[in-house]
Amino acid sequence: MVDKKRGANWGKIKGFSIQFLPYSEIKNLDSNERIKKILTIILSNNILILQGKLTSNEESRLIGDTMAMIGYIKNFRGIELAVISGNEENGFFKKITKGIADVLAGGDFSAITVIGPATIVKEMKRNPKKIELLLNR
Amino acid sequence: MAIKIFKNFFKRVITNLFNSKKEIKLGFYGPPNAGKTSLANRICKDFTGEEIGTVSKIPHETRKVQFKEKVEISYKGKKMVFKMIDTPGIATKIDYEDFLKFKMSKKESKERAKEATQGVIESIKWLDDMDIVVVVLDVGENPYNQVNITIIGNLVARKIPVLIVANKMDLKKADIKKIEAAFPEYDVVGISAKFGDNLEEFYESIFRLSKKI
Numbered sequence: 001m002v003d004k005k006r007g008a009n010w011g012k013i014k015g016f017s018i019q020f021l022p023y024s025e026i027k028n029l030d031s032n033e034r035i036k037k038i039l040t041i042i043l044s045n046n047i048l049i050l051q052g053k054l055t056s057n058e059e060s061r062l063i064g065d066t067m068a069m070i071g072y073i074k075n076f077r078g079i080e081l082a083v084i085s086g087n088e089e090n091g092f093f094k095k096i097t098k099g100i101a102d103v104l105a106g107g108d109f110s111a112i113t114v115i116g117p118a119t120i121v122k123e124m125k126r127n128p129k130k131i132e133l134l135l136n137r
Numbered sequence: 138m139a140i141k142i143f144k145n146f147f148k149r150v151i152t153n154l155f156n157s158k159k160e161i162k163l164g165f166y167g168p169p170n171a172g173k174t175s176l177a178n179r180i181c182k183d184f185t186g187e188e189i190g191t192v193s194k195i196p197h198e199t200r201k202v203q204f205k206e207k208v209e210i211s212y213k214g215k216k217m218v219f220k221m222i223d224t225p226g227i228a229t230k231i232d233y234e235d236f237l238k239f240k241m242s243k244k245e246s247k248e249r250a251k252e253a254t255q256g257v258i259e260s261i262k263w264l265d266d267m268d269i270v271v272v273v274l275d276v277g278e279n280p281y282n283q284v285n286i287t288i289i290g291n292l293v294a295r296k297i298p299v300l301i302v303a304n305k306m307d308l309k310k311a312d313i314k315k316i317e318a319a320f321p322e323y324d325v326v327g328i329s330a331k332f333g334d335n336l337e338e339f340y341e342s343i344f345r346l347s348k349k350i
Contacts, residue, residue: 056290063229063287064261067254070231071247078230081283118230126281128319 016045016120023052031058035065038115042079043069047116047133053083054113062115075119082124082131085111160207161347163219164267166260166292168284169196169226169253171273172304174203175330177223181205189223195239197253199225202263212340217347224263225256227284264291268350269298269343276303276311276327280319289320298346303327306334 019041026034035058041048054062059081066078114124114131125132165173178188190203205221233243233250241249270292274280292299301320303313307329317325326342328335 056287056294059283059287060261060264060291063227063284064258066229067231067257070254071251077232078228081229083283083286118232124283125279126283127279128281 016047016117019046019048021048021050023050026050026052031055031061034058035062038062039065039069042115042117043073043076045117045120047114047121050113050115051111052113053085053111077118079115080118080121080124080133081113081115082126083111083113084126084129084131160218160220161350162222162266162268163343164222164224164263164270165273166224166264166270166288167226167273168275168278168282169228170194171226171275171278172330173226173271173273174199174223176271176273176302176304176328177203177205177221179330179333179336180210181208181221184208184210189221195236195241195249197226197228197231197249197256199223200249200252200256201225202256202259210340210343212337212344215344217344222263222267224260225253227257227260227288228253229284231257264295264297267292267297269300269346271300271302271343273302273304273330274316276305276313276316277308280316285319289323298349299323300339300342300346301325302339304330307332 021041026037029037034054038048038050039062062079062081069076070078112131114133116124116133120136121133122136123134125134165177167173174190174192178190178192181187181189185205185208187205189205190199192198202225203223205223208219208221210217210219231250231253233246236246236249237243272285272288272292274285289299289301301316301323303311303316303325305311306313306327311327313325313327324342324346326335326339328339
């Protein structure tokens with residue numbers, strides 16, 4: 001199923017969906033709106049794959065809001081979260097170039113953020129170059 | 138932003154004028170069960186005779202921010218005074234059913250889970266108030282956990298000096314290299330808070346970091 005307005009739904013697996021969110025969907029939102037949008041998707045039993053990544057401050061606010069919801073939303077236990085950057089540039093000039101490209105593009109498009117409800121995702125294991133999702137049965 | 142910088146500068150000038158011994162706020166952050174309270178207890182016991190909090194194998198034993206003021210640490214003839222701030226472990230999920238495995242009742246488990254979530258929120262709020270932070274990681278766990286990266290990212294954004302401590306080096310399969318590889322830009326000190334191993338290197342690093350404030 002494809003929803004052109006919201007980004008592509010890659011498929012429906014038993015009990016939940018995987019939703020891809022292009023960075024353009026959150027680029028013009030402020031931090032509060034971004035976190036609200038993400039949590040709305042997660043609370044609908046979706047695993048979210050977000051192009052780009054949140055700032056550290058936004059990540060900690062996401063964790064804080066998640067904690068505030070546990071115990072108030074039925075069966076919600078929190079989230080699993082992992083971020084992977086595609087291009088980890090090591091040279092000084094490569095880092096500067098990447099930084100400028102990120103500013104011009106409005107975000108780090110080489111990064112991917114995966115967020116899932118803890119009731120569905122048992123664990124996310126991140127190693128430098130990959131993310132593994134272990135799902136609950 | 139400019140106002141905040143001016144306020145911090147003014148605060149530092151006034152503090153230095155009127156305090157002969159400035160109390161440095163030293164925070165202990167990290168995921169649950171990494172050994173934050175064990176380390177804070179070790180330091181507080183050594184220099185004040187009293188511990189800061191209780192420890193347990195059950196995760197989320199520390200569920201409120203705990204303090205110990207005027208902890209004067211002496212190392213190689215140097216002395217510095219710290220306010221130790223031990224924080225609840227930060228996690229992205231808390232399930233009361235995990236506590237049932239430790240033979241807690243359902244009621245106790247739910248209460249612990251509720252307190253733990255509030256503890257995480259409190260921990261995050263206190264990030265703004267630290268002078269230096271020690272991020273305590275369990276050397277047996279995956280260092281690439283997003284919680285670790287988020288905590289360090291927040292400290293960097295706030296320009297707070299960070300020391301990473303690889304705890305539980307007494308374990309047989311302890312390998313500090315994984316943590317060093319995950320965070321190559323930071324000082325990593327391997328210790329055992331339980332047995333008090335390598336605390337000299339820890340204190341040396343803390344004193345060095347204190348000069349960056």
